[in-house]
Amino acid sequence: MKIDKYSFGVGDRFAKEGKAQLKAIEAINKLGVPVVPVWNKSFREHSIVKTSQQSVRKEADEAVKSLGWKKNYYVDADHIGLKTVDEFLEYSDFFTIDVAHFIGTPADEKARREFVERHSKYIGDLKIPGIDEVFKVDKAYLEAAADKYLKAIQEVEKIYIHILVRKGKENFIAEVSMDETDQAQSPLELFFILAELKFQKVEVQTIAPKFSGLFAKGIDYYDNLENFSKEFEQDVAVTQYAIKELGLPESLKLSVHSGSDKFSIYPAMGKAIKKFDAGIHVKTAGTTWLEEVIGLAKAGGEGLEIARKIYTRSLERYDELTGPYETVLNIDKSKLPAPETVNGWDARQFANALIHDPDCPDYNMHFRQLIHVGYKIAVELGDEFKNALENCRQVIEDQVYTNIFERHLKRLFLQ
Ligand SMILES: [Zn+2]
Numbered sequence: 439m440k441i442d443k444y445s446f447g448v449g450d451r452f453a454k455e456g457k458a459q460l461k462a463i464e465a466i467n468k469l470g471v472p473v474v475p476v477w478n479k480s481f482r483e484h485s486i487v488k489t490s491q492q493s494v495r496k497e498a499d500e501a502v503k504s505l506g507w508k509k510n511y512y513v514d515a516d517h518i519g520l521k522t523v524d525e526f527l528e529y530s531d532f533f534t535i536d537v538a539h540f541i542g543t544p545a546d547e548k549a550r551r552e553f554v555e556r557h558s559k560y561i562g563d564l565k566i567p568g569i570d571e572v573f574k575v576d577k578a579y580l581e582a583a584a585d586k587y588l589k590a591i592q593e594v595e596k597i598y599i600h601i602l603v604r605k606g607k608e609n610f611i612a613e614v615s616m617d618e619t620d621q622a623q624s625p626l627e628l629f630f631i632l633a634e635l636k637f638q639k640v641e642v643q644t645i646a647p648k649f650s651g652l653f654a655k656g657i658d659y660y661d662n663l664e665n666f667s668k669e670f671e672q673d674v675a676v677t678q679y680a681i682k683e684l685g686l687p688e689s690l691k692l693s694v695h696s697g698s699d700k701f702s703i704y705p706a707m708g709k710a711i712k713k714f715d716a717g718i719h720v721k722t723a724g725t726t727w728l729e730e731v732i733g734l735a736k737a738g739g740e741g742l743e744i745a746r747k748i749y750t751r752s753l754e755r756y757d758e759l760t761g762p763y764e765t766v767l768n769i770d771k772s773k774l775p776a777p778e779t780v781n782g783w784d785a786r787q788f789a790n791a792l793i794h795d796p797d798c799p800d801y802n803m804h805f806r807q808l809i810h811v812g813y814k815i816a817v818e819l820g821d822e823f824k825n826a827l828e829n830c831r832q833v834i835e836d837q838v839y840t841n842i843f844e845r846h847l848k849r850l851f852l853q
Pocket residue numbers: 517615617618646695
């Protein structure tokens with residue numbers, strides 16, 4: 439199985455928006471950009487929402503059937519490990535193998551020596567086509583790379599084989615993700631990670647490194663854009679070089695786990711993939727949930743009541759909800775509006791505070807991030823929330839569609 443050149447992560451907390459998401463993918467295809475959808479959900483998300491991967495498969499199949507989608511589509515077991523992969527096997531054909539927490543575990547003496555030996559042909563000056571800078575590789579560099587990444591790559595191999603023997607090579611796509619860690623991987627490190635994956639016979643097709651700068655949940659990128667652009671372009675160059683140099687699958691491409699809504703980096707990403715004629719996968723589905731809350735607020739009445747409730751309860755349980763996402767949030771608590779203020783907002787004020795339009799004076803990125811991690815509150819509201827989603831269906835679907843099509847796909851592929 440080979441992943442298409444352009445793919446886009448969709449999927450949503452409550453598995454309700456498959457059709458609206460697929461409509462957005464369809465719309466970009468009509469404009470001549472062949473993007474395919476990948477419905478993704480992680481073990482963490484399933485445990486909070488109390489769902490299983492079967493619901494994601496169902497959502498994807500139903501959307502595809504209802505819209506008559508003829509191209510490929512995938513269901514991604516997002517951020518799985520050896521302990522969590524089994525319950526995803528039957529319903530998934532894309533596996534995001536997450537080994538980030540193995541990074542930095544020193545390699546065994548012998549394994550380190552062997553790693554250095556097998557990559558020693560790169561010692562000296564390494565010139566990668568498309569990158570001006572010449573990389574200096576020496577023995578110490580390779581030893582350090584082994585100590586940082588070898589254990590993680592060996593873990594990838596274990597998980598990959600586990601999937602391979604159960605699914606068969608032709609029935610799944612393997613992504614390797616290293617993004618949920620503190621330190622970014624450099625483009626040169628990315629090359630040696632790919633080289634070692636090749637040695638371990640892992641047929642990786644998409645790889646998600648950690649890029650420099652903060653990828654905060656649900657809001658834009660506020661770090662140094664110039665650094666990001668340079669690093670991203672070098673990473674693309676490395677993947678293209680790795681295909682030829684290492685004999686990795688032609689379909690190999692970067693996967694960007696954006697934490698959603700990194701609009702300001704899209705132009706740089708679009709430019710780099712065009713320059714190298716490379717593919718891309720973007721995983722950004724998380725904000726579909728925010729579009730649901732915006733839709734509820736816009737619908738007014740009962741919908742607005744629930745949207746307010748989600749915010750005020752999230753505020754009461756701030757520490758609990760933000761805790762698991764501590765490293766990927768950028769909230770200034772003093773900028774969070776008081777419950778009384780929010781309860782006085784009308785539909786437009788609530789929606790404007792939440793809609794991701796940094797130019798709108800009512801937009802509040804702190805408010806937005808808190809609601810982004812507050813989906814547990816919606817889970818607890820149970821039928822009250824689910825019924826509201828049904829009652830406000832049209833306005834929600836318009837939000838979901840417009841968000842993915844206008845803000846994401848067009849900016850990435852057509853800017
Ligand atoms: Zn990720």
